[in-house]
Amino acid sequence: MTNNNRHLLIGFILGLFLFTGIPPVLSQINPITPSIQSAAQSITQGRTYYAAKDYQQAIHFWRQAAQGYETQGDTLHHAQALSYLSLAYQKLHQWTDADAAITASLTLLDTLAESTERSRLYAQALNHQGRLELALGRAESALATWKQATQIYQQLNDDIGVTGSLFNQAQAMEALGFYRRACQISLQALQVDNHCNLSESGELDAAVNTFTQQSQPAFTVVGLRHLGNVLRLVGHWQESNLILHQALDLAEQIDSPSQQSATLLSLGKTQYAIYRQDKDLWERSNITQNRDNAKEWARKALNTYQQAATINTDSTTLPLEAQLHRLRLLIEFQQWLQTLAKTDKTANPAEFTSQIQSQVQTLLNSPLANLEDSKIAIYSQLSFAQTLLKLPQYDPNFSHALDYTQAALNQAQSLDNKRAESEALGTLAHIYEQNQNWSDAQDLTHQALGLAQSLNTEDLAYKWLWQSGRIYWQQQQKEKAIHAYDASINLLDSVRRNLLAINPGVQFSFLDDVRPIYQEFLQILLQPDANLDHLSQATRISEALQLAELEDFLRCSFTNLVPIDQSKNPPDAIIYPILLEDHLEVLVKLPQSDSSPENVYRYTTQVSAKDFSQTLYDLRHQLDDPKNPVDSLILPPAQKLYNWLLKSAQADLPPEGTLVFVLDSTLQNLPIAILHDGQHYLIETYNITVSLGSQLPNLNPLSPNNWQGLLAGIHKKADSYPPKLPPLSSVWEELHQIHNTVPSQLLQNEQFTQTNFRNQLINHPFSVIHLATHGEFSSDATKTIIYAWDKEIPVEKFGQLLQQRQQTRREPIQLLVLSACQTASGDKRAALGLAGVALRTNASSTVASLWRVSDNSTAQLMNDFYQQLSQGIPKAEALANAQRKLLTNPDNPSHKHPYYWAAFILAGNWF
Helix, strand or coil: CCHHHHHHHHHHHHHHHHHHCCCCCHHHCCCCCHHHHHHHHHHHHHHHHHHCCCHHHHHHHHHHHHHHHHHHCCHHHHHHHHHHHHHHHHHCCCHHHHHHHHHHHHHHHHCCCCCHHHHHHHHHHHHHHHHHHHHCCCHHHHHHHHHHHHHHHHHCCCHHHHHHHHHHHHHHHHHHCCHHHHHHHHHHHCCCCCCCCCCCHHHHHHHHHHHHHHCCHHHHHHHHHHHHHHHHHCCCHHHHHHHHHHHHHHHHHCCCHHHHHHHHHHHHHHHHHHHHHHHHHHHHHCCHHHHHHHHHHHHHHHHHHHHHHHCCCCCCHHHHHHHHHHHHHHHHHHHHHHHHCCCCCCCCHHHHHHHHHHHHHHHHCCHHHHCCCCHHHHHHHHHHHHHHCCCCCHHHHHHHHHHHHHHHHHHHHHCCCHHHHHHHHHHHHHHHHHCCCHHHHHHHHHHHHHHHHHHCCHHHHHHHHHHHHHHHHHCCCHHHHHHHHHHHHHHHHHHHHCCCCCCCCCCCCHHHHCHHHHHHHHHHHCCCCCCHHHHHHHHHHHHHHHHHHHHHHHCCCCCCCEEHHHCCCCCCEEEEEEECCCCEEEEEEECCCCCCCCEEEEEEECCCHHHHHHHHHHHHHHHCCCCCCHHHHHHHHHHHHHHHHHHCCHHHCCCCEEEEEECCCCCCCCCHHHCECCCCEHHHCEEEEEECCCEECCCCCCCCCCCCEEEEECCCCCCCCCCCCCCCCCHHHHHHHHHHHCCEEEEEHHHCCHHHHHHHHHHCCCCEEEEEEEEEECCCHHHCEEECCCCEEEHHHHHHHHHHHHHHCCCCCCEEEEEEEEECCCCCCCHHHHHHHHHHCCCCEEEEECCCCCCHHHHHHHHHHHHHHCCCCCHHHHHHHHHHHHHHCCCCHHHHCHHHHCCEEEEECCC
16 A cells, blocks of 8 residues: 555545544554554454444543553554543543543643654544534634644645544534534535535535545535535525435435434424425415425424434434424424414314324433533423423423423533523523513523623523513513613624524524514503603614514625615605504604704504505505506505504695605505595605615715616517516517616617626616516515526526626616516515615615506606606606606596506615
8 A cells, every 4th residue: 555545545534533433543554563562452442342332341442552552652642542532431421531531632642743643643633622622512612623623634635634624613613603604614625615605506516426426425424414504504495405315315325323313303404494484484475385385394394303313323312302303393383383273274283282292201201301411411401491381281391491401501500611501591581481480580681691791692692681671571670671672682683694593403583583572672662651762762673673684585784774864865754654463653753953853753553463464465456457446446445554554644744745664574565655545645745765674775866967777678578488477568668768868778688688787787887777577576585586588587696796796886876677577476575575676786776666567657657757867856756756647647547547657666765
C-alpha cells in the first residue's frame, strides 16, 4: 500500500468515525512492534466491543491499552486510547470521566512534535471533544473545537475529514440557531456554493449524487441526514424531504437500525414542518387543497415517528424522542381537527383520543425520568411536561408536568447548562401560570429571563418577556404588562428575522407562534381607557405585525424601510383598521403641524372578525363579474363595510385629499375605493393609497421631467402557457398608448423573456416598470407568479432580478405597475402576495389589480393614469382621477360598474 493510499484510507476511517462513532484502529494500518503488541490488542478488542455496543467492556480494554502504552512510553497511542475512552464514557453519559479522558488525551498530544500521525490523532480527539461539548449543551465551544479540527484536516489535504468536520460544525450552528449558516456550511461540505437559495436545484442534486457515489454508505447516511435537517430549518422542506428519503433508503440498504431510526426521526420532523406550512396556508387562504395537504402530511409524520420509535436500537433516547414528537403532533392535530369539524365533515378528531392516552401512558412508564444527565434528557423531559399541559385532562397531569420540569431543571444545573436552566425555569413558571399561581409564576419567569439576558439568548428572552406580560395582565398591572409586551416584540423582531425555532426541533410558525403576541398586545393597548400614548403605540404595533408577516411570507428581512409618517409630503390622514376577534378598532392619525401636535382618533365598532370577513368575501365574490347588479349585490356589502370602517370617523376626516389605509393581511383583499356612504363611492371624494407593508422602501417622488419606463407585456397566446391563461387582447393597445405618452422601452410577446427583461433592468436607468401580463398573487409565496413569454417568474426570483439591478444601478424604481395580474380566486389573503411583490421590488409605489379586468377599460384607465403622471400630478391623485373618469364617463356608461375601475389599487407612496 502506497503512503498516499494509506493516508486516504486513514482519512476515510477518521471521517467515518466523525459520524458513526466507531473508533478507527490506526494500529491495524501501521506496523505493530512486539513491545506494544498487548496494548494494541486491547485497542482492537475495545473496538470490537464498542461496535457491539458493549461500552463497559470497551472501557475495560481501552483502559488496559492506555495503561500499557503509558508504561511503554508510547505517548501517541496513549493519547489515542484515552480519546477512545472518552467516546465510550460519552455513550454511557459518564460526562466527568469523558471530559477527564479527552482532556488528558489532548494534553498528551500537545507534548508531541508535529507529525502527520500526531495531527490526525489530534483532529480525531478534537472531534470527540466537540461531541462531548455538544451533548452537554456547550454548542459554542463545540463549534470552536470543530473549526479547529477542520483546519487540521485542511492542512493534511484530507477531504473526507474536512467534509465530516464541516457537517459537525453545521450541527453546532443548528444547536445555536444559526440555521442559514448551518445550511451554508453543509452545502460547502458538498462543494455547493449558492448561499442556500437553492435557485438552481440541479446543482444540489448533482452534488448529493457525487457525495453519495464517492463516500462510504455509513458516512453518506449521516451526512445526508445533517443536510436534510438544516434544509428543513431554513425552510427548504421539500428538498429536505427528498434528501432524507435518500438517506433512509441507504440506511435500509446497509441494514443499520440506529441510522434508520435517527433518519426516520429527522424525516418525521420535516413532514411535521410541511404539515405546519400547509396548515398555515389553509389558515391564510381558506383553500381546501391546502387543508387536505396538511392533513395528509400530519398523518405521514405520525406514521414516520411511529416507525422511528419501534425500531430496535441500542439507543435509549431515539425512541423516546420519536414518541415525544408523535404525542405532541397527535394532540396538535386533534385540536386542529376539532376546529375543522365545524365545517369539514371528514374531520374526525375522536379517532386520536385512544392513541393520545396510550402514548402518554407509554411515556410515563418509559425510562424518561431516569435518563442520565444530558442535553437530550433535559429537553426530552421539558418537551413531555409542555405537552402534558396541552391535554384537556389538566389536573391529573399537573403533578407529572411539575415533576419532569423540576427534574430537567436539576439536570441543567448539574451540567451547568444555563440555557437549559432558563428554559426549565420558564416552563416551571408556565405551569404555575396555568394554575393561576401568579406570584410564583412571575418570580420564576424573572429568573428565567435573567438567565436568558445574561446569555444574550434573544429567542428565550422574548418568550419570557411575553410570559411576564401575560402574568402582569392577569394581575391587572397594565403598565407593567405593556412594558413587557413591548420589550418582547422588540426582541422578537430580530429573532424572527433569523428564523429561529421556538423550541429545539419545532418549526417556526408565524400564525401560531408570532401573530398571537402582537394580537394580545393590541388587545391590551386598545382597552376602553387607552390614552394617546397607547393609541400611538397601537399604530406602531399594527405596522410591525404587517412587516413581520411579510418577512415571514418572503423569508427575508427588510431593514431599510421608512415609516410612512416621516414623509415630507404627508397624506391628509393615515387610517389603521385593526380587526380583533369580537370587534373592529379604527385608528385615524392626522398629520402634525406647528399648531397641532400628533392626534390619533379611535373608533370602535362591535362587529366580529367572522362577520366582517364574510361581508368582505361576499363583496369580492360579486365584483368578479360585471353582470352582477350593483344596487342589489354590490352596494349593500360596500355600504356595510363603509359603516364599520369609516362612518364614525367621517366627521374627523378632511373633506377631501389623500387617505392612506394601513391594512393587515386580513383586509388587503378589500378594494377600498368601493366603500360607499349611501351617496358616493369613497374614490369620488378621496385619493386612496393602501400601505400593504406599512412602511416604504423610499419616499422619493416621481419626477415627470427625467423618468423613463420599461414596458413589457403579452397580448397573444404563448405556446408555453398553460391552457387556462387566455390571450390578453387589450394589452397591445395599453402598451402602445403608454409608449406614446412617456419615454419608454417596449418588450412585447417573444421579446418579453426573462433574460431580456433582466438585461434591460440592469443596463438602463428605468424608474417606471409596467408589466401587462398574466400573474397571480397568493398567500403562498411559491404560487405568487408573474409570467414572461418563456417562463413563469415566482416572487423570489422576481426579487432576485431587482436585487441584481441594484448592484449595478443606483436609480430607484419609483413605480411598478402590474396590469392584468390578479389575486388568487378564493384565497382570503391572496393580496399578501401583492404586498410581497411590492416590497420585494423595493419600488416606491406599486399599482396592481385585485382581479383581472380583461377589457379595453384597462387600456383607457392606464392611458389616463400615465397622461396625468406626465403632467406632474401625484400618483394617488392620478390613479383616482383615472378611476373617476371611468366611473363618470357618459360615452361608455357600462364602465360605471365597479368591476372595471375598483380593482386597481396604489400601494406605497402616494406622491
